């Protein structure tokens with residue numbers, strides 16, 4: 001099902017998307033998207049509602065196969081979508097322990113160290129024994145983001161990660177992304193707001209609109225791939 005390939009020719013934490021065409025519900029959404037994401041870099045994925053940001057992130061995370069093109073990574077991808085991947089009946093601490101174990105932490109000491117760091121990073125200290133289902137929307141979102149830290153994944157694919165967060169929590173998120181990138185990780189972040197992260201921008205444009213405006217035959221567009229979209233510095 002996954003169309004994501006692993007290659008050690010990329011640097012650890014690197015991601016390369018080449019001429020990617022995706023469908024959603026059988027309908028073409030993205031066409032010929034190409035870009036590279038280097039370790040240490042965060043990129044904001046922009047574009048109007050329905051343009052295909054979630055579809056692109058899902059494809060990179062291996063949750064759906066591309067129709068055409070390739071996604072290549074060196075490292076593992078952690079996906080944070082709208083549902084937060086939270087186990088409702090487990091406590092905050094149990095959720096994080098669970099995810100740390102799933103992602104390879106071994107032994108009580110290693111698991112506890114990862115969980116403690118994640119709890120501190122997202123100010124979850126007063127909530128550790130609370131069942132996840134009893135948390136507010138913003139608290140759940142903080143738990144979902146804390147999960148990223150215990151996965152140890154090099155590449156973060158984040159779909160509107162700041163939804164429901166208050167201003168202080170957005171700052172915690174930005175700090176976490178900064179620390180992740182400083183440690184050699186990378187992040188692709190779909191968002192409609194400014195999350196306070198120093199980042200390049202990848203602008204997805206409506207495929208049909210762009211074609212109409214450019215008056216470019218689809219075959220030529222296929223051959224050329226997508227123009228644009230990363231500002232210099234992110235490549």
Ligand SMILES: Nc1ncnc2c1ncn2[C@@H]1O[C@H](COP(=O)(O)OP(=O)(O)OP(=O)(O)O)[C@@H](O)[C@H]1O
Pocket residue numbers: 024025026029047048049050051052053054055056
């Ligand atoms: N489960 C689905 N079945 C069919 N079509 C879908 C499904 N989910 C999304 N789509 C369609 O696919 C297209 C791309 O959706 P996607 O969620 O990737 O957009 P987006 O850029 O993330 O939008 P938003 O900014 O609103 O979150 C849209 O036209 C949407 O209506």
